[in-house]
Amino acid sequence: MLRPITLTAALFCAAPALAHVSFDTRALPADQALAAALIVPHGCDGAPTREVRMTVPEGVRVVATAPDGWTIAQVSGGITWQGNLPADVRGVFPVTVTLPASDIGTEFAFPTEQVCDTTTEVWGDGGAGPAPTLVTADPAMAAGDLLIGEVFARATLPGAPVGGGYLTIRNTGTTDDVLLAAGLDVAQTSSLHKMEMTDGIMRMAPLDGGLPIPAGGTVDLQPSGNHIMFERLTGPLVEGETLPLTLTFRDAGTVTVPMTVRAINAGGGSGHHHH
CATH class of the missing domain: 2.60.40.1890 (PCu(A)C copper chaperone)
Incomplete structure (x- = not known):
């Protein structure tokens, strides 16, 4: 049974450029709707982020929330956030994720594009860094x-x-x-x-x-x-x-x-x- 979770709009907070785009957790149990967040730690070479496009892997259910000042488009297979994130500010994009029934340790990749004023960073195969991932946790x-x-x-x-x-x-x-x-x-x-x-x-x-x-x-x-x-x-x-x-x-x-x-x-x- 899915467990309902109410999400509120996330705040942005100042943070240095430390890492790649990732989730705020590494693992979630399967067959439960659980809150998580996609973290965008910084802009692209000093340019602000205008759009974040996340691909949702087959079998995974994601419900996204738009942070204050952002809009969101959710279609089958993907989610797009549009707004303005200054280059030196850390973005938090809330989601509720339900991983499908799968073996413990099964990894699900969420390739993500970070669109900035001057360039687009790709987080996934052949991109600037690895795709954000979640693995199935032991209940x-x-x-x-x-x-x-x-x-x-x-x-x-x-x-x-x-x-x-x-x-x-x-x-x-x-x-x-x-x-x-x-x-x-x-x-x-x-x-x-x-x-x-x-x-x-x-x-x-x-x-x-x-x-x-x-x-x-x-x-x-x-x-x-x-x-x-x-x-x-x-x-x-x-x-x-x-x-x-x-x-x-x-x-x-x-x-x-x-x-x-x-x-x-x-x-x-x-x-x-x-x-």
Whole structure:
């Protein structure tokens, strides 16, 4: 059954030219109508964007919303937004996406053309960069309106007493939630920590009251940032293992997700999550 979602017009916000055109999330469960957004991070070589044309792959259902000051044309197989986006401003184009029933990890590409005053940038095969893509997510990686992804831990040395866990949490709902606790079988205790600057020194401190997950937002737990601390380990975290991580949320409840153990110096996720 499709889950109805009400979208409001997006605001544009100033941002540097950092990346290619992409979605604000990497994965969505199939057969659910879920909110997402196409992100246009900057103009074309200093020129403003006047039109964004996105091709919708066969079998995917997309309902688009026009941001303030823009018009929209939606036809079978594609969506076109028309308006004015200054070259140094980040554009957010809201959509509701329903991916078809498919194997977990199936990728869907949405080739996009960004039409500017002086040129047209093509995001897809043979263009300026890759097409925006979405992949089918594991339904088990969801708790209520929360989508959970990029779950991993860094490997530890034998005898190490602690380890770190990392993930992303995307709140597709309209109300805030809070990550209250996490648990791992091979850790006698686990706690949530933040990194904060104090007197010019980066220090670790407990996240008292849990980690807020704002409505419509994405929160990253990453190395050198917010993270889960696994304490009093009963054995090492071995690269290549997959371990069950239990997460407890204030409203969404408890969910257990698979956590992959990566290299001891592994960095974080896909790089286009937004807070």
